[in-house]
Amino acid sequence: MTNKDLANLIFPNITKTVEDYEKEYPKRDLKEGAIVSRFAPSPTGFMHLGGLFQAIIDYVIAKSSGGVFFLRNEDTDKAREVDGAVELIMETLTHYGLIPDEYEFDGKIVGNYGPYIQSERKEIYHAFIKHLIEIGRAYPCFCDKEELDQMRENQEAMKVRPGYHGRFARCSRLSVDEAMEKIKNGEKYVIRFRSNGNFDNKFEFDDLRQGKLYLNENDIDEVIMKSDTMLPTYHFAHVVDDHLMHTTHVVRGEEWLPSAPKHIQMFEAFGFEAPKYIHTPLIVKKDGDSLRKISKRKDPEASMSYYDLLGYPTLAVIESLMTIINSNYEEWHTINPDKKFDEFIFSANKMSTSGALYDLMKLDDISKNIISKMSKDELYEKSYEWACKHSESLKSIIDKDVEYYKNIINIERESEKPRKDIARYSDIENLIWYMYDDVFDSKEINYEWKNITDKEEIKKILNTYMNKYFDLSSQEEWFNKVKLMCDELGYASNMKDYKKNPDNFKGNVIDISTVLRVALTSKCMTPDLYSIMKLFGRDRILNRYNKIS
RNA sequence: GGCCCGUUGGUGAAGUGGCUUAACACAUAGCCCUCUCAAGGCUACAUUCAAGGGUCCGAAUCCCUUACGGGUCACCA
DSSP: OOOOHHHHHOOTTOOOOOOHHHHHHHOOOOOOOOOEEEEEEHHHHHHBHHHHHHHHHHHHHHHTTTHHHHHHBOOOOOOOOTTHHHHHHHHHHHTTTTTOSBEEEETEEESSSOOOOOGGGGHHHHHHHHHHHTTTTTTEEEOOOHHHHHHHHHHTTTTTTOOSSGGGOGGGGHHHHHHHHHHHTTTTOOOEOOOOOOOOEEEEEEEETTEEEEEEOOOOOOOEEEETTOOOOOHHHHHHHHHHOOOOOEEEEGGGGGGGGHHHHHHHHHOOOOOOOEEEOOEEEEEETEEOOOTTTOOGGBHHHHHHHOOOHHHHHHHHHHHHOTTTHHHHHHHSSSSOOOGGGGGGSSSOOOOEOHHHHHHHHHHHHHHHTTTTHHHHHHHHHHHHOOOHHHHHHHHHHHHHHHHHHTTTTTTOOOOOOOSSSSHHHHHHHHGGGGHHHHSSSOOOSSOOOHHHHHHHHHHIIIIIIISSSHHHHHHHHHHHHHHHHHSSSHHHHHOOOOOGEEEHHHHHHHHHHHHHHSOOOSSSSHHHHHHHHHHHHHHHTOOOO
């Protein structure tokens, strides 16, 4: 009996060969230097920051090089699969504008290199494994979990490196006849790759981020096919898929670096060229004094739904991640304010070498800048869309009168130096509620008076203002009148005069405008008062002022 | 424990043997401007690059040792 007989016994129905698949998925017709990248999550939970981080890199390197970005669903672990995870991944990518060129979703395959769902590629993997068995580079292993645990314990006791390697790789020494006998007897087995590496040898590995690395050769006979489902493990699926799909650059987390030697070895066993690798740093978080990987369970900001719920513009999240990905991104962006982030030429070797701390302050800053540059129409659309999903109360406010809402958010907007007070759409309601009479009337109002708190004085100021100095003809006139009133009532209209001789005055123009502001809005901090008064109009102002008693 | 990677201000970081008296941005503080707030302008914020030793005329940059942090050693990805 030969290896071929063994291969046929295990995969009797596999007739296609590796060569057949090579022909079926020919080299992509792309221009020189075009990068083919992929985002390949496993549908085990929720989309988190680290995932988006990688997807952005994939997207940017593909787009900026005129290449292809595709999505592959790595669902080989059926036990950990979670319902709806695939939908969430697709939704999140779409939400952030990172739409893959090739993908498989909802029964539809887009692209010529599919299927893009690993569980649908079983036959392909089997053909490749069959080939490996035929050439003696893979073999069935009948060791069960207990035996392997026992082996590991012994290894630890003997202080030797744990793992299925060298003399510990028992099943690798089984003859073909013995193996076939066991299979015919119905014994359970996995398929292992037969390593030809020597752990004491180093080889040069070129990681695009870290540069040349010297890693130990792999000598572990890694499991490449699981027993129950006959699905491949990640290691094997990665080799077959990224070869057949002609991925040029694999972007993956740093945690994969230690298994890179296995992957290289498998590519070599098939005679394939390995893709280029970019192992990305983990996003970490400060926990007490030490740093740790950001975690979905402990850190709400690890989940993409956090940003969605608070209403950060998607671009803000992307750009904040871009600054971590390549710190020269910000510089590039200020020089090229009109270019889209995916035109940025990413340099893997400029990526940070250690774990990056995600800074929510920085996110706020980027976000404020982005929102401040939006036109009123754009802000209206984005904030309304957000409100429809996440805030019934903001939605109802906007629905009252869209034009009025737009005018409010347009105060000090669409100008050279726009206001930067909104970091998230969820901030808006708290900034504008007092502009709505019914909302104002339904609340318990706490007037934030400052220096002038005497009710009689306040009433006197308000009455004088409405009777003699109310003027909305222009910003300048408006303020001139306020100053004139100061003179009449004994307050300093000029701050310099006031500072020189504060005792000569009852107060100053700031005190007066604060009374006008607080009586109208209840708040001592608001955008430009003139603009607010313009939106109110005389009657509504009078109405608010009459509430003061 | 073995193997691999890393360590520059509160944060992201620039830096690749002399242009560094260590960019830039965020944060923080102060001042200016100003009808409040936000914004904007200006200023401050690492005598030092984890520590020690070495190489060199010259080191954050090259070498060694130590310390600390991270990753990984599954029929999980």
